[in-house]
Amino acid sequence: MLHEKLSSIYDNVLRRNPGEIEFHQAVREVLDSIGPVLGKHPEYAESKIIERICEPERQIIFRVPWTDDKGEVHINRGFRVEFNSALGPYKGGLRFHPSVYLGIVKFLGFEQIFKNSLTGLPIGGGKGGSDFDPKGRSDGEVMRFCQSFMTELYRHIGEYTDVPAGDTGVGGREIGYLFGQYKRITNRYESGVITGKGLAYGGAQVRTEATGYGCAFFVQEMLKARGTSFDGKRVVVSGSGNVAIYTIEKVEQLGGVVVACSDSSGYVLDEKGIDLALLKQIKQVERARLDVYAQRRPHATFVPGRTVWEVPGQVAMPSATQNEITGQDAATMVANGLIAVGEGANMPTTPEGIKVFQEAGIAYGPGKAANAGGVATSALEMQQNASRDSWTFEFSEQRLQEIMRDIHDRCLATADEYGLPGNYVAGANIDGFRRVADAMLALGLI
Numbered sequence: 001m002l003h004e005k006l007s008s009i010y011d012n013v014l015r016r017n018p019g020e021i022e023f024h025q026a027v028r029e030v031l032d033s034i035g036p037v038l039g040k041h042p043e044y045a046e047s048k049i050i051e052r053i054c055e056p057e058r059q060i061i062f063r064v065p066w067t068d069d070k071g072e073v074h075i076n077r078g079f080r081v082e083f084n085s086a087l088g089p090y091k092g093g094l095r096f097h098p099s100v101y102l103g104i105v106k107f108l109g110f111e112q113i114f115k116n117s118l119t120g121l122p123i124g125g126g127k128g129g130s131d132f133d134p135k136g137r138s139d140g141e142v143m144r145f146c147q148s149f150m151t152e153l154y155r156h157i158g159e160y161t162d163v164p165a166g167d168t169g170v171g172g173r174e175i176g177y178l179f180g181q182y183k184r185i186t187n188r189y190e191s192g193v194i195t196g197k198g199l200a201y202g203g204a205q206v207r208t209e210a211t212g213y214g215c216a217f218f219v220q221e222m223l224k225a226r227g228t229s230f231d232g233k234r235v236v237v238s239g240s241g242n243v244a245i246y247t248i249e250k251v252e253q254l255g256g257v258v259v260a261c262s263d264s265s266g267y268v269l270d271e272k273g274i275d276l277a278l279l280k281q282i283k284q285v286e287r288a289r290l291d292v293y294a295q296r297r298p299h300a301t302f303v304p305g306r307t308v309w310e311v312p313g314q315v316a317m318p319s320a321t322q323n324e325i326t327g328q329d330a331a332t333m334v335a336n337g338l339i340a341v342g343e344g345a346n347m348p349t350t351p352e353g354i355k356v357f358q359e360a361g362i363a364y365g366p367g368k369a370a371n372a373g374g375v376a377t378s379a380l381e382m383q384q385n386a387s388r389d390s391w392t393f394e395f396s397e398q399r400l401q402e403i404m405r406d407i408h409d410r411c412l413a414t415a416d417e418y419g420l421p422g423n424y425v426a427g428a429n430i431d432g433f434r435r436v437a438d439a440m441l442a443l444g445l446i
């Protein structure tokens with residue numbers, strides 16, 4: 001049940017943003033947590049902080065025309081939602097996927113505000129992307145698309161304004177093309193305008209690995225808080241993109257056994273533990289489907305068209321996309337002996353699924369806390385760019401681990417403070433919200 005004031009704010013969000021169901025879901029989850037904060041801090045309600053947070057500061061929608069290799073013209077839609085800049089320049093990735101529309105970009109941007117706040121680093125929240133589908137496109141087509149996208153986006157971004165990065169469908173190749181076009185148009189080598197850059201041109205060590213590594217560190221802390229560790233645990237990961245791959249890498253280093261991962265065609269089950277070198281070869285080099293994994297590793301099986309959540313595991317690390325764990329999936333996972341969930345993806349669990357996890361007493365680390373390592377390391381990349389410095393891999397990874405430990409501890413401490421011990425959702429939402437709210441109050445009515 002929502003606090004009365006929050007319920008009318010939520011009704012307004014529904015009315016003002018029709019059809020944007022993922023955005024509604026992301027707002028609802030935060031509002032569900034912050035009722036008790038309003039009791040302690042009447043000044044937030046008086047200044048209409050929540051109403052202001054739910055309304056993006058600026059939303060940009062633009063045409064992206066480009067030509068394919070046959071010379072045919074295509075038109076996509078580009079987005080950048082600059083949601084909140086109370087803590088720093090808007091910061092958040094770009095997603096290229098056919099499912100992208102304003103509601104997806106707004107849900108991601110909204111989550112990003114609190115996630116970025118939780119990192120403790122000076123970054124506001126934003127997100128962008130396009131309904132462009134990079135699957136099956138040549139490098140030349142992807143380059144022309146990225147150049148056209150940046151030809152509009154460049155006027156809205158800058159190292160002190162708005163700093164994009166990658167998300168689904170936007171990795172090192174796309175970031176290179178985007179930065180190249182920004183540099184060409186502006187005639188400025190402004191490294192801090194985008195993060196996730198290659199190491200050859202201003203990128204930071206550990207940024208590629210950061211979301212997955214960070215998520216594994218977060219789960220390690222959750223397990224530690226319950227007196228256990230990854231050692232010998234059976235782990236199920238969804239996805240096989242950047243987040244999944246580096247989650248698997250770190251979990252294996254920490255002693256866990258990842259027995260399954262997936263892509264949009266199905267999942268692969270490998271009881272001996274996923275062979276990471278083979279997975280990287282198939283996904284990063286060949287950009288092929290997961291069935292190829294089972295062809296090359298005979299004891300592994302590829303299961304087409306089914307959810308990976310039917311595979312029993314003690315730890316689940318969803319690293320694919322939003323709403324990939326339903327209430328039914330969650331019930332199956334709990335029945336199969338699940339003890340912890342760390343979300344590498346953004347909002348991968350439906351509200352029904354979250355309820356099942358929480359009622360079963362699972363250690364449930366929501367994305368905005370568990371996957372904050374990616375954007376945190378982006379902020380470290382900005383810091384290195386600003387000081388024209390570059391840190392070693394070891395130092396960068398140590399910083400990432402400290403940041404994840406700190407987020408974990410603050411989530412737990414905040415949950416305790418509000419009488420909800422072990423509730424990482426409440427801890428993350430309340431702690432993330434408070435910092436943004438205090439900055440907004442201090443900055444006046446803007």
Ligand code: GLU
Binds near residue numbers: 094168372
């Ligand atoms: N897209 C990532 C996220 O969901 C990273 C954003 C960034 O590095 O700016 O947090």
